[in-house]
Amino acid sequence: MIRLIVSLIWTTLAMIVSLPAHWRWKHIAKTHPEISWKKARKLIRFFFRGLIRLAGTRLEVRGAENIPDTATLFVGNHQSYFDIIIMQTLSKTPIGFVAKKEFKSYPLLPLYMEDMGSIFLDRDNVRESLKTINEGTERMGKGLSLGLYPEGTRNHGEKLLPFKAGGYRMAEKSDSPMVLMAATNFGKIFEENRFHFIRSRHVIIEFDKPVYPGRMSKDERKAFYDSIPDRIQAMLDVHKKDLLAEQYAKKKVRKTP
Secondary structure: OOOHHHHHHHHHHHHHHHHHHHHHHHHHOOOOOOHHHHHHHHHHHHHHHHHHHEEEEEEEEHHHHHHHOOEEEEEOOOOOHHHHHHHHHHOOEEEEEEEEEEHHOOOOHHHHHHHOOOOOEEOOOHHHHHHHHHHHHHHHHHHOOEEEEOOOOOOOOOOOOOOOOOHHHHHHHHOOOOEEEEEEEEHHHHOHHHHOOOOOOEEEEEEOOOOOOOHOOOOHHHHHHHHHHHHHHHHHHHOOOOOOOOHHHHHHHHOOO
């Protein structure tokens, strides 16, 4: 309960303090979006790192050496709002996210998502979806990384939901690397808890080696795209085994006289 209250206070403070900066970033973004993303990133990362500490999150990063220092399309499973919070602190470049258009109706939240460089996807409108993908491609060409969650919604199950592959083309068209990532236990920080209390959890995020879809043949690219869910699921399965082994070891230590 205390973690939840303190985290809410911190989040409210962050939104109030950064509101004047938002209008400044928005003005800069009209002519120099890449400068706006970099300025916003500094303040957003500061507040997000504080939130992670307040939540008591024990973060384990695997494959950190696979995170490029250039614009990248990060593709992974989606469990929690903390996916975005933690990714924002790990990316080596400014990073936005591909979000559902419904987020644009939330109070205040869209302002800060736009500051990150996020784009809003209408999956029910093919023409608008194509425009959004083209916009994402253009932003990646200007140095913005993007986080893509092909499941389309948060998933707390052990198995992945069907993937929607349309967004992959942003890496392909911008000749940017794509990095697959797998996040485990993120939902247990907040969303899966009773009354949405925030709990201290050991979470794992893993990054696979960068791949350039734009440099593959058509057949190679299709085979790679088709393999993405299985690749991510394989990482998740290893995480689960490791966490179970950790829990077993702790129980064994407690029982030792």
